[in-house]
Amino acid sequence: MQQRPTLADIADQAGVSTATVSRVLNGKSNVADVTRQQVLVALDLLGYERPESLRRSSRGLVGLVVPELSNPIFPAYAQQIEQLLAASGRTPLLCTQTPGCTSEDEYIEMLVDRGVSGIIFVSGRHADTGGDVTRYQRLRERGVPLVTINGNAPTIRVPGFTTDDRAAARVAVEHLISLGHRRIGLATGPLRMVPAQRKRAGYADAMRSGLPDQPLRILETLYTYEGGATAADRLVDEGCTGIICGSDIMALGAISGARSRGLRVPDDLSIIGYDDTALIPMTNPPLTTVRQPVAAICRAAVTTVMSMIGGEETPDAEMLFAPDLIVRGSTTPAPRSASAE
Numbered sequence: 001m002q003q004r005p006t007l008a009d010i011a012d013q014a015g016v017s018t019a020t021v022s023r024v025l026n027g028k029s030n031v032a033d034v035t036r037q038q039v040l041v042a043l044d045l046l047g048y049e050r051p052e053s054l055r056r057s058s059r060g061l062v063g064l065v066v067p068e069l070s071n072p073i074f075p076a077y078a079q080q081i082e083q084l085l086a087a088s089g090r091t092p093l094l095c096t097q098t099p100g101c102t103s104e105d106e107y108i109e110m111l112v113d114r115g116v117s118g119i120i121f122v123s124g125r126h127a128d129t130g131g132d133v134t135r136y137q138r139l140r141e142r143g144v145p146l147v148t149i150n151g152n153a154p155t156i157r158v159p160g161f162t163t164d165d166r167a168a169a170r171v172a173v174e175h176l177i178s179l180g181h182r183r184i185g186l187a188t189g190p191l192r193m194v195p196a197q198r199k200r201a202g203y204a205d206a207m208r209s210g211l212p213d214q215p216l217r218i219l220e221t222l223y224t225y226e227g228g229a230t231a232a233d234r235l236v237d238e239g240c241t242g243i244i245c246g247s248d249i250m251a252l253g254a255i256s257g258a259r260s261r262g263l264r265v266p267d268d269l270s271i272i273g274y275d276d277t278a279l280i281p282m283t284n285p286p287l288t289t290v291r292q293p294v295a296a297i298c299r300a301a302v303t304t305v306m307s308m309i310g311g312e313e314t315p316d317a318e319m320l321f322a323p324d325l326i327v328r329g330s331t332t333p334a335p336r337s338a339s340a341e
Helices: 007-014 018-025 033-045 073-087 104-113 134-141 165-178 194-210 225-237 248-260 294-309
Strands: 061-067 091-097 118-122 146-149 160-163 184-188 217-220 242-245 270-275 288-291 318-321 324-326
Touching: 007 018, 007 033, 018 033, 061 073, 061 104, 073 091, 073 118, 073 294, 091 104, 104 118, 104 134, 118 294, 134 146, 146 294, 160 165, 160 294, 165 184, 165 194, 165 242, 165 270, 165 288, 165 324, 184 194, 184 225, 194 217, 217 225, 225 242, 225 248, 242 248, 248 270, 294 318
Parallel strands: 061 091, 061 118, 118 146, 146 160, 160 318, 184 217, 184 242, 242 270, 270 288
Antiparallel strands: 288 324
16 A cells, blocks of 8 residues: 655655744735745645645636647647646636637637636737737736747737747757758748737748749648648758758658658758757657747736736837757758759
């Protein structure tokens, strides 16, 4: 029979003293919030059921609207946001949009009916330049605090937080150019979406600056494994030796598509992804990608929505976060014949 964790076990897991653990378990107030959260995390990891006194009642519900969870970047955002909200005493209500099921507008009405304190939208219709964005203005008029993550259409006036997609595409192109690639393609999602538009612009900037004699090779597809495989097939036909993808899932599909044609990655074709979620370093080959600063974006978004809930004025502006190029094994110098052209 498994023994119940001791105070020493919990203290060791949390990196604090046993006296601190005891104060937390007994509901004492002389413990810093950060330290208290460390102890709570340790309790959960060790399977220790929290005492009744630690099961805090929520001070309010916050809606979290995300796309389907098959792309690992969205669970990554959801987990970070939920942790931050829970640490603030809020209860997150996760609403997942699956094609053909509950729409964003239906989720909004359900959340408002339940009296949520605020809503955080991740990669929603706010990034669609061809969509109706008045839903967000109506929410503001109803006094519902809201923030967005991953791109605001130009007509939206709400606080937004996003990776600098233009810079992300630019640094990816520059990396391939530095390796001697000249025929470089971009595979991205629907170009009506703000992130795709910005990636296209960054790709075009870098190509015109570094390879002004080369045409732009852009393929619009879906942010899926199948979309990546299709993109690789088309861009290889156009002679590309390097491909930049709009998501890691697309990049994995592109690797599969290249291999189905007998090409080796990276020897014959270099591929770059975008996102850098937890399992990406374990792919074969380990994927070179552009990392989204998920933790920093989520902290800013949650801090802002909490300030709005507290009645503070916040600017209706979009904050861009710098991405990082993570170089791994899916990119290498261009084949000698290609780099000599």
